[in-house]
Amino acid sequence: MTARKIVVTSGKGGVGKTTTTANLGATLAKRGRRVILVDADIGLRNLDLVLGLEKRIVFDLVEVAEGRCQLRQALIKDKRFDSLAVLPAAQTREKDAITAEQFAGIVESAAEGADYVLIDCPAGIETGFRNAVAGATEAIVVTTPEVSAIRDADRVIGKISEAKKPIRLIVNRLRPEMVRSGDMLSVEDVCDVLSVELLGVVPDDEEIIDTTNRGEPIVLNEANRLRAIYEKIARRLEGELVPFTNFENQTLFGRLIGALKAG
Amino acid sequence: MIEFLKRLFGQQGSSATAKERLRLVLMTDHLELAPEMIDAMKRDLVDVISRYVEVDREKIDVSFERQDRTLAMLANIPILAVNRPSPNGSGAAKPAEASAPPSTQAEVPAPAQAEAPPAKPPVRKRRKRKKSQAAAPAPATAAAQ
Amino acid sequence: MAKRGRAIVLTSGKGGVGKTTTTANLGTALARRGASVVLVDADVGLRNLDIVLGLESRVKHHVLDVLDELVEVDDALVPDKHTERLFLLAAAQSREKDEVETAKMQALIGKLRERFDYVLIDSPAGIELGFKNAVVGADEAIVVCTPEVAAVRDVDRVVGLLGNRFRPQLVINRLRPQLVRKGKMLSVEDVNAILRLPLLGVIADEPEIIVTTNRGEPLALNAATPTGAAYHAIAARLAGEDVAAPMPPAAKVSLFERIGSMLGGKRR
Numbered sequence: 001m002t003a004r005k006i007v008v009t010s011g012k013g014g015v016g017k018t019t020t021t022a023n024l025g026a027t028l029a030k031r032g033r034r035v036i037l038v039d040a041d042i043g044l045r046n047l048d049l050v051l052g053l054e055k056r057i058v059f060d061l062v063e064v065a066e067g068r069c070q071l072r073q074a075l076i077k078d079k080r081f082d083s084l085a086v087l088p089a090a091q092t093r094e095k096d097a098i099t100a101e102q103f104a105g106i107v108e109s110a111a112e113g114a115d116y117v118l119i120d121c122p123a124g125i126e127t128g129f130r131n132a133v134a135g136a137t138e139a140i141v142v143t144t145p146e147v148s149a150i151r152d153a154d155r156v157i158g159k160i161s162e163a164k165k166p167i168r169l170i171v172n173r174l175r176p177e178m179v180r181s182g183d184m185l186s187v188e189d190v191c192d193v194l195s196v197e198l199l200g201v202v203p204d205d206e207e208i209i210d211t212t213n214r215g216e217p218i219v220l221n222e223a224n225r226l227r228a229i230y231e232k233i234a235r236r237l238e239g240e241l242v243p244f245t246n247f248e249n250q251t252l253f254g255r256l257i258g259a260l261k262a263g
Numbered sequence: 264m265i266e267f268l269k270r271l272f273g274q275q276g277s278s279a280t281a282k283e284r285l286r287l288v289l290m291t292d293h294l295e296l297a298p299e300m301i302d303a304m305k306r307d308l309v310d311v312i313s314r315y316v317e318v319d320r321e322k323i324d325v326s327f328e329r330q331d332r333t334l335a336m337l338a339n340i341p342i343l344a345v346n347r348p349s350p351n352g353s354g355a356a357k358p359a360e361a362s363a364p365p366s367t368q369a370e371v372p373a374p375a376q377a378e379a380p381p382a383k384p385p386v387r388k389r390r391k392r393k394k395s396q397a398a399a400p401a402p403a404t405a406a407a408q
Numbered sequence: 409m410a411k412r413g414r415a416i417v418l419t420s421g422k423g424g425v426g427k428t429t430t431t432a433n434l435g436t437a438l439a440r441r442g443a444s445v446v447l448v449d450a451d452v453g454l455r456n457l458d459i460v461l462g463l464e465s466r467v468k469h470h471v472l473d474v475l476d477e478l479v480e481v482d483d484a485l486v487p488d489k490h491t492e493r494l495f496l497l498a499a500a501q502s503r504e505k506d507e508v509e510t511a512k513m514q515a516l517i518g519k520l521r522e523r524f525d526y527v528l529i530d531s532p533a534g535i536e537l538g539f540k541n542a543v544v545g546a547d548e549a550i551v552v553c554t555p556e557v558a559a560v561r562d563v564d565r566v567v568g569l570l571g572n573r574f575r576p577q578l579v580i581n582r583l584r585p586q587l588v589r590k591g592k593m594l595s596v597e598d599v600n601a602i603l604r605l606p607l608l609g610v611i612a613d614e615p616e617i618i619v620t621t622n623r624g625e626p627l628a629l630n631a632a633t634p635t636g637a638a639y640h641a642i643a644a645r646l647a648g649e650d651v652a653a654p655m656p657p658a659a660k661v662s663l664f665e666r667i668g669s670m671l672g673g674k675r676r
Contacts, residue, residue: 011454013423013533018558043535044421044565046558091565095536123423123533125453126505147281147621148428148456154289155454155501158296175615182276183619189282193289206584210592213557281622288464295502329465 003036003111006118007136009160011152013123015144016172019208019218021120022050024140024237026217027230029084033115036075038087038107040132041122042097045089051078052215053086062090065102071109080220095127100134107135125159133159138166140199144173145185150193157196168199170233175204176247186248200233202226203247283332290334294327301325308338317344413444415517415527416646417546419570421562423533425554426581429617430639431530432460433628434550437636437643439494440628443525446485446495448517450542451532452508455499462489462624463496470500475512481519490629495524505538517545535569549576550608550646555583555594560602567605578605579642582613609642611635 008021021037029035039047042062048054059074064087075085087110090097110117119135122128133139139160143153153169160167171187178184187201205226211218219227232242294301305325312318319341326337418427418434431447439445448471449457458464469484474497481497488494497520500507520527531542543549549570553563567576580599587593596610614635620627628639644651 012456013425015424044562046422046561049558049561095534124536124538126534126536126538128534128536146618147285147459149424150285151288151292151456151459152454154292158293178615178618179278182278183615183622185278185281185285185622189278193282193285206587206592209556209584209587213592213594277619277622280624284459284462284464284622284624288459291464292501 002108003034003114003117004138005107005111005136006116006138006140007040007121007132008118008140008142009121009129009132009156010123010142010149011125011154011156012143012149015142015149016170016202017123017142018046018050018120019212020140020142020170020172020202021047021118022217023219023226023230024233025084025116025118026051026078026081026219027227027234028116028237029078029081030219031234032083034083034113035081035116035118036085036087036110036114038110038117038119038135039089040103040119040128040135042089042093042095042128043091044122045091047086047120048076048088049215050212051086051217053078053088054215057088060088060090061103061106062093062097064106065098071106075110095122095131098131100131103131104135125156129156133163133165136165138168140168140170141196142170142172143190143194145171145175145179145187145190147185150185150190154194157194167196168237169194169196170200170202171198172202173204174201174247179248187244198244199236200229201244201247202229202233287329287332287334291327291329294334305338309340312340316342317346319343413521413524413527414548415521415529415546416548416550417529417531417543418550418552419531419539419542419566420533420552420559421535421566422554422559425552425559426579426611427533427552428456428460428530429621429626430550430552430579430581430611431457431528432626433636433639434643434646435494435526435528436488436491436626436628437631437640438526438528438646439488439491440631441640441643441647442493443647444493444523445526445528446497446520446524448497448520448527448529449499450513450529450538452499452503452505452538453501454532455501457530458486458496458498459624460621461496461626463498464624467496467498470498471513471516472500472503472507475508475516481516490625505532505536505541508537508541510541510544513541514545535566539566539569543570547573549574550579551576551605552579552581553599553603554581555588555596555599557594560594560599563603567603576605577608577646578603579608580610583610584613608645609638611638 008017010017025035025037037047039045039061048057053076056076059069061074063069064071064074075087078084078086107117107119119132121132141153141157143149157167171190174187175184179186191198205218205224207224208218218224219230221227229245235242305323309318309320309323322341324339328335328337418431420427435445435447447457449455452472458467463486466486469479473479474481474484484497486496486498488496517527517529529542529546532538551563551566553559570576580596583596584593588595600607612634616627616635627633627635630636631640641651
């Protein structure tokens with residue numbers, strides 16, 4: 001049985017695709033799943049950096065596509081986990097260095113030896129995006145509760161829906177205190193507008209910057225609350241019904257989200 | 264700082280403003296992305312109105328306009344002829360309309376609204392907005408609201 | 409037509425660092441200082457410059473309508489709600505970036521330069537065709553970077569791609585002085601040391617930016633706010649005035665503190 005192939009995308013850049021891919025992947029690996037992370041952002045790779053693996057890159061995605069090496073030679077095993085490997089993007093090439101078919105083929109090969117292949121999608125809706133989506137059978141759309149991000153997420157959701165792949169939403173960088181003071185859209189607002197099944201809500205955490213600086217996914221930090229949040233997301237991804245943490249003190253929140261999940 | 268801005272820009276929390284703007288901008292975005300749906304909607308609209316008055320199908324113009332806090336669809340449908348009212352109620356022309364100039368804003372209130380759903384905030388129907396989707400995002404009122 | 413305005417592309421590589429916010433605010437500041445400014449949204453399919461300016465309901469035509477010669481430039485220019493002399497040329501939302509012909513885009517920017525003191529081009533994220541089309545008509549570049557390793561790395565790559573035609577200037581956005589002091593965020597000096605670009609300005613991360621985007625009212629409308637002042641100073645610098653780059657007050661760290669953190673802190 002081959003892996004679930006999930007693209008993590010957003011449209012808008014900088015909302016947390018790479019951070020989500022890294023942390024969700026790490027969490028799934030901690031749960032014993034075999035996880036392969038693929039960086040589809042050719043030319044602007046960052047998944048390696050976020051995981052602190054940048055010094056261990058030998059081969060990359062494009063070289064695999066061009067047949068200059070085997071997939072397993074390019075995969076970097078993350079030593080902090082039993083079953084997490086990363087396929088880095090090429091840095092000095094362009095997105096058209098690889099076709100959608102080639103990319104999908106590589107993801108297929110990766111899927112044979114894994115339970116999950118998570119694809120870190122580049123920002124935008126151009127070739128890089130199309131290639132990344134071509135490799136996947138499901139999508140996680142990441143957005144922040146901000147107007148531009150939601151608008152872009154909407155566009156991307158529309159495009160992926162055309163390809164008829166199931167989509168679930170992660171609302172990232174929520175600031176509950178700003179929601180309470182009426183200065184930020186709530187999760188409910190976002191779900192209202194986008195009408196997509198909610199997979200997770202991740203609050204803003206300034207520690208993320210530090211962890212990226214050090215190349216250590218935040219879920220390795222037992223003291224950080226995001227670790228438990230990503231655990232919940234992983235469990236939901238695997239089909240469990242896990243209640244959403246109520247960050248905002250909205251009494252209708254739980255029921256609404258429950259209704260959305262059921263729908 | 265946020266307090267200062269609240270005083271400067273009014274008391275309503277900015278998230279309420281944001282949500283409203285987002286709702287409207289997504290409606291406009293979706294309409295832009297669905298030209299086939301708009302064509303189908305135009306055809307259906309004209310078919311319905313043609314049951315009551317004779318229209319110039321070549322010169323129909325449909326556009327969408329932001330009006331205050333909603334999006335409205337404006338249809339300009341030139342009327343070529345209005346039949347004499349018949350016993351069974353078709354050709355429902357008030358005498359005023361019968362003498363109206365041939366090309367006019369389709370402000371014929373009665374027939375259009377008898378068919379069109381009552382004006383209400385657009386349904387935020389999503390996702391399956393393919394060509395034949397009849398979940399029209401904008402209220403299909405023929406009259407300028 | 410002797411007038412030759414300045415055509416400046418704002419780009420970054422990494423998305424979400426503040427290109428659009430910077431374009432909107434810088435344009436506002438420049439126009440409020442008396443220049444005529446047109447903002448061009450080059451992010452076809454994912455337009456946001458309109459919504460950041462609060463003009464989303466006023467866009468009737470877009471760049472592709474002009475490039476396809478369906479309308480004149482004048483019909484597509486949207487006057488700003490708040491600031492005179494400021495105009496928006498919006499991107500198409502339902503089209504694709506590869507529908508823009510590079511040569512036509514270049515010609516359009518050339519035409520706009522004849523009419524405006526400044527043409528600011530908001531580049532999409534990435535380095536694909538959208539980026540290339542944003543760059544083609546410009547002869548100056550501003551790169552926007554946040555003090556984070558991924559963003560710095562991407563800017564570095566973009567500067568390389570921009571090539572010799574440009575001498576990009578740097579805007580550092582979303583600085584959080586408290587985190588810098590704790591050694592948890594790159595400092596302005598760190599970023600400068602890696603990128604070695606002329607520094608146009610530094611903007612601190614403020615929650616108000618989210619609020620003002622919610623409302624569609626750029627912060628530069630109020631030069632009295634710290635962020636507004638920062639954008640006005642950037643505008644002044646861009647115009648060639650000799651202005652001390654405004655550092656967010658809390659970022660002025662004493663030498664003692666800096667030595668201390670260099671000795672004891674973990675810096676990347």
